[in-house]
Amino acid sequence: MKKFHKRLLILFEIIANIHILLSWLLFRVKYLSKQNNTSVNVSSPKTTDDLSEKKENLIQSVLSDSGNKSFLEIGIGMNPNIERVQLLLKNHIRYTACDFEFVCKNHSSVIRNHFPEENLTQIRFLGNKAGNYNWTLFELLKNKESFDLIYLDGSHTFYTDLPAFMLAHLLLKPCGILMIDDLEWTLNILKRNMAKSFFEYKFYRKMYNFAEYDEEQQATPHIKLIVDELFLKHLCYSPLEKYKHRSIDWVALKKSEL
Numbered sequence: 491m492k493k494f495h496k497r498l499l500i501l502f503e504i505i506a507n508i509h510i511l512l513s514w515l516l517f518r519v520k521y522l523s524k525q526n527n528t529s530v531n532v533s534s535p536k537t538t539d540d541l542s543e544k545k546e547n548l549i550q551s552v553l554s555d556s557g558n559k560s561f562l563e564i565g566i567g568m569n570p571n572i573e574r575v576q577l578l579l580k581n582h583i584r585y586t587a588c589d590f591e592f593v594c595k596n597h598s599s600v601i602r603n604h605f606p607e608e609n610l611t612q613i614r615f616l617g618n619k620a621g622n623y624n625w626t627l628f629e630l631l632k633n634k635e636s637f638d639l640i641y642l643d644g645s646h647t648f649y650t651d652l653p654a655f656m657l658a659h660l661l662l663k664p665c666g667i668l669m670i671d672d673l674e675w676t677l678n679i680l681k682r683n684m685a686k687s688f689f690e691y692k693f694y695r696k697m698y699n700f701a702e703y704d705e706e707q708q709a710t711p712h713i714k715l716i717v718d719e720l721f722l723k724h725l726c727y728s729p730l731e732k733y734k735h736r737s738i739d740w741v742a743l744k745k746s747e748l
């Protein structure tokens with residue numbers, strides 16, 4: 491009976507994947523036909539790996555300089571970066587991660603399998619079953635928590651991340667560091683990546699509703715808008731030159747003392 495159930499589950503999974511594959515092909519066809527006669531390039535820049543390595547180096551250099559600090563990451567990605575986790579453990583950094591519950595579960599089990607000997611009490615995952623991480627961030631604020639470092643790298647869209655940015659501002663200690671990724675990211679870039687890669691499509695397809703934004707807004711980098719208009723102009727954060735790289739759209743901002 492158990493074997494029968496297992497086989498049935500595998501069959502359902504295969505059918506679900508075929509369904510996602512077909513909807514991806516349709517998404518791709520729609521995306522390509524919208525490009526009209528303009529030369530269509532569904533590939534990312536050749537240097538993507540190189541850029542993400544440089545970005546990772548910037549994150550890790552902030553973490554290397556931050557022993558015994560508390561670190562909140564909002565949006566943690568499909569899989570954990572083991573080297574980064576090693577650094578967190580080595581530097582006794584208290585780590586809180588926010589993302590969808592299923593993403594948090596995956597990170598937690600990969601990390602537990604990778605570090606079976608470690609006492610992982612300094613690492614905590616706070617997953618949202620529905621909606622987005624703003625509810626979780628609000629709960630942290632209600633519980634009077636605060637952090638030395640915050641990395642905001644989630645949805646990158648205005649309606650989700652404007653509240654997330656404001657909550658991050660309130661959760662960050664004076665003189666704390668706010669790291670922000672993908673300043674130049676747009677919904678158009680996401681569409682291109684989803685058309686190019688089945689795995690990107692499978693992961694992101696339910697997270698984004700392109701219809702919430704008009705064409706101009708889909709071509710506008712929402713994160714850059716929020717950072718320039720609110721954090722630099724109004725909230726007086728200052729970019730940390732030490733953690734800058736001219737070809738990387740990533741920034742570390744220092745909160746003022748007040």
Ligand SMILES: C[S@@+](CC[C@H](N)C(=O)[O-])C[C@H]1O[C@@H](n2cnc3c(N)ncnc32)[C@H](O)[C@@H]1O
Pocket residue numbers: 563564565566567568588589590593618621622623643644645650697
């Ligand atoms: C670019 S990835 C984060 C990468 C990660 N910070 C890193 O350095 O590898 C963006 C993350 O935001 C999460 N995200 C997007 N929308 C979300 C939502 N509504 N609720 C929770 N998490 C969300 C995605 O699940 C994804 O893991």
